[in-house]
Amino acid sequence: MTETGDRRPLASRETQWAKRVAQWLAMRSITPNQISQASMIAAALAGGAFFLAGQNTAWTRALFLILAAAFCQLRLLCNLFDGMVAVEGGKGAADGPFWNEFPDRIADILILAGVGWGIGSPGLGWAAASFAVLTAYVRELGRASGTPSDFSGPMAKQHRMATITAAAVLCVLEPLWSGHNQVLRAALWLIAIGAAFTALRRGRNIVRSLKVGRTGS
Numbered sequence: 001m002t003e004t005g006d007r008r009p010l011a012s013r014e015t016q017w018a019k020r021v022a023q024w025l026a027m028r029s030i031t032p033n034q035i036s037q038a039s040m041i042a043a044a045l046a047g048g049a050f051f052l053a054g055q056n057t058a059w060t061r062a063l064f065l066i067l068a069a070a071f072c073q074l075r076l077l078c079n080l081f082d083g084m085v086a087v088e089g090g091k092g093a094a095d096g097p098f099w100n101e102f103p104d105r106i107a108d109i110l111i112l113a114g115v116g117w118g119i120g121s122p123g124l125g126w127a128a129a130s131f132a133v134l135t136a137y138v139r140e141l142g143r144a145s146g147t148p149s150d151f152s153g154p155m156a157k158q159h160r161m162a163t164i165t166a167a168a169v170l171c172v173l174e175p176l177w178s179g180h181n182q183v184l185r186a187a188l189w190l191i192a193i194g195a196a197f198t199a200l201r202r203g204r205n206i207v208r209s210l211k212v213g214r215t216g217s
Contacts, residue, residue, distance in 0.1 A: 008151045010158075012080060019088070022081055026089025032082040036099040039078035043107030046071035047114025050168070054118030054181070062172045068114075069168040072161050075107050079157070101136070104157065108132040115164060115188055119181040128188045131195035132160055138199045142206040146213070150202045155194030163187050163194075 012018050025035070046068045053064035082100065086092040093099075109129045116125015135155065143149045153159050167187035174180060 008157070010080065013084060018080060018084065022084035022088055025081055026085045026091060030085070031093065032086035032089075032091055032096060033093055033099040035078050035082035035085060036103045039075045039082070040103045040106050040110070042071045042074040042078060043103075043110040046075065047110040047112075050111070050114040050118040050184075052118070053168075053171075054120065058175075065168045065171050069165045072111060072165045072168070075111070076158065076161050079104065101140070105133050105136060108136075108157070108160070111164065112160075112188065112191065115184055119184050119188075121185060121188070124185065124188045124192065128192040128195065131155075131192050131199060132157075134199040135195050135202065138202040138206070142202065142209070145206060145210060147206050147209040150205050152201060152205070153194070153198055155191055155198045160191050160195065163191055 049064045049068035049071060053061050053068060056064060086096055086100075109132075112129040112132060113122070113125045116122045116128070119125075132155070136157075139150050155163075164184075164187055167183045170183045171181065174183060
């Protein structure tokens with residue numbers, strides 16, 4: 001899906017609970033930039049929890065996996081509320097565009113690289129993180145070229161976080177079939193391949209839009 005501007009289309013933005021939380025935050029001395037920065041802390045905690053899960057077994061491993069899943073979702077909540085407080089709450093700042101994008105790229109790297117190190121496949125983790133960053137780069141390249149921001153998937157940010165969150169929860173159950181990190185490894189492969197495809201898809205959309213624009217001018 002494409003949308004003109006910097007805001008990702010999110011159904012959760014229209015829910016009553018999200019609006020109430022955003023209003024509560026906007027009434028406090030909390031800035032959108034601080035919320036964006038907090039997303040990096042959540043991502044660091046998620047990545048660290050994934051790494052520690054790989055160094056432990058039994059209930060300790062399960063605990064770290066659940067924490068990792070929770071921090072991944074906290075990262076997404078920060079991503080939701082920073083924009084809502086900035087736009088709906090009227091607290092946007094001049095440097096907001098930087099803090100809207102930069103923490104997301106750091107968060108992707110921290111989480112996906114953390115998963116890779118945790119399961120003993122750092123190269124796979126870095127590959128997934130690299131392609132995740134590439135999807136955002138292509139989107140911003142398109143916007144800089146004058147085309148609408150393209151938030152299409154199949155591995156946009158919310159899809160990546162849903163995949164890795166679900167994988168963390170499923171990993172808790174791996175002892176039932178004597179598995180060990182297969183689910184997280186599969187999730188990283190899925191994210192890496194899906195993000196690479198997403199970057200190519202967005203790139204194709206940019207080229208098509210630019211050609212149509214030139215033809216119509």
